[in-house]
Amino acid sequence: MKRHKPVLLKETLELLRIEPGAVVIDATIGHGGHAAQMLRMAGPKGKLIGIDWDEQMLATAKENLKDVPGAKVFLHADFRDIPRRVSDAADAILLDFGVNLEHFEAVERGFSFQADAPLDMRMDRSSKETAAAWLNRATHGEIAKTLREFGGERFAGKVAAEIVSRRKQGRMKRTGDLVEAVLAAIPPKARDKRIHPATRTFQAVRIRVNDELEQLEQAIIAIADKLKDGGRLATLSYHSGEDGCAKRAMKLLAEDRRFRILTKKPIVPSEAERRDNPSSRSAKLRGIERIKEETE
Ligand SMILES: C[S@@+](CC[C@H](N)C(=O)[O-])C[C@H]1O[C@@H](n2cnc3c(N)ncnc32)[C@H](O)[C@@H]1O
Structure with a gap:
């Protein structure tokens, strides 16, 4: 089986700006392509919480990440349950919506x-x-x-x-x-x-x-609340329904001034990436940062 190619990988990592020792949540771990690099940036003192609602994906991700140093927790869950199921505050959160290559190949x-x-x-x-x-x-x-x-x-x-x-x-x-x-x-x-x-x-x-768009906007808002001050959340969407939810959620979050939008316009794949990985064609990357509160 071919491995799912992580979409906009470099751009996503640049946006998330993960530092050593970080706690990172990959809310849609799939084959773990993004997660492996996120955990590498967080280093051996870092921690990854990897989530997927498909047990087959979680098993593949576990196998693919076994040699990457750092603490790892894998959770079989719908990411919309993160506020209820995850107690850690995070430095970086990724939501890479939709399907994995394996879904089509199986x-x-x-x-x-x-x-x-x-x-x-x-x-x-x-x-x-x-x-x-x-x-x-x-x-x-x-x-x-x-x-x-x-x-x-x-x-x-x-x-x-x-x-x-x-x-x-x-x-x-x-x-x-x-x-x-x-x-x-x-x-x-x-x-x-x-x-x-x-x-x-x-x-x-x-x-x-799969009720993929149900409560998605509200879920993104609630998940962003898991970010530590200065922490960043990125979304990768593949059609207008998902992207609309991500865009509206980030706009609402930024309105209360605790967050700032990092991508005025979404980041899209280069010609070369689109050619190399046709499933990246419609991808849009958006990001938001929780503003550090001023301490006196
Ligand atoms: C595009 S793939 C992720 C690929 C991954 N970033 C990688 O590099 O391998 C999306 C994954 O999200 C999972 N997924 C989609 N919606 C979900 C949800 N609401 N909760 C949990 N997992 C979800 C799918 O099962 C799929 O494995």
Whole structure:
């Protein structure tokens, strides 16, 4: 299996400015690419708290980080629970949203439209309903709204109608069924040549099944409260829904003057990175710093 390439790695590390002895939280550790470098900067006296809601990712991260010196704690959790589950104050926090390369490569997990597999798409397989279960129970209106809002799908109503009609014949159980529904709904002439016609639908259903945007803005605000004075938080988002939440959360945090925004405009990958790692294409990096309180 290929290892997930950490996106905007150099830029993220520059933004987080981690010093020796730091406590760092990687809230979405994935394969641990960012986390390994964060812990290296924190050094042997540093501490990493690595979180993921996918146990398979946590296991891979543990293995990949085993030789990096420093204290390590791994937590199987939704990062939205950080305020409740993590007691440490942090010098640096990273939220690298979305999916890991492994999610697409592990065909049986149903994230990819490239291969036929059960329609699962759950990142945390200990909870939540599968994509098939949701697509077989949601109303036409709910499906269309999801495809429009989380996928920006122009043919949302038509794709939803195909899904509803096909599920009546028991044809909405596998990724291939969903791909066929999309292809039947979007006329060839209207298809975007640069991406597979099912890309938007798969993204939208994944976001819905995992409730990825639910309470995200409030969660970022609450997580930023874990920062020590002078500590920094960075977000890496891959679509406008996530980026909007990060942007609004940081704006609200900065309004009360305890935080300052480090990125007036989001930092985006260079041409070279986009070429080398196509999954970085839409990435946007934003950062915020907790202002040191003046002591008299
Ligand atoms: C883009 S990958 C992170 C890649 C990582 N930075 C690396 O270098 O390998 C995003 C990870 O976040 C996890 N994730 C997404 N949403 C989450 C949430 N709400 N709580 C915990 N983990 C989450 C996914 O399971 C996935 O492993």
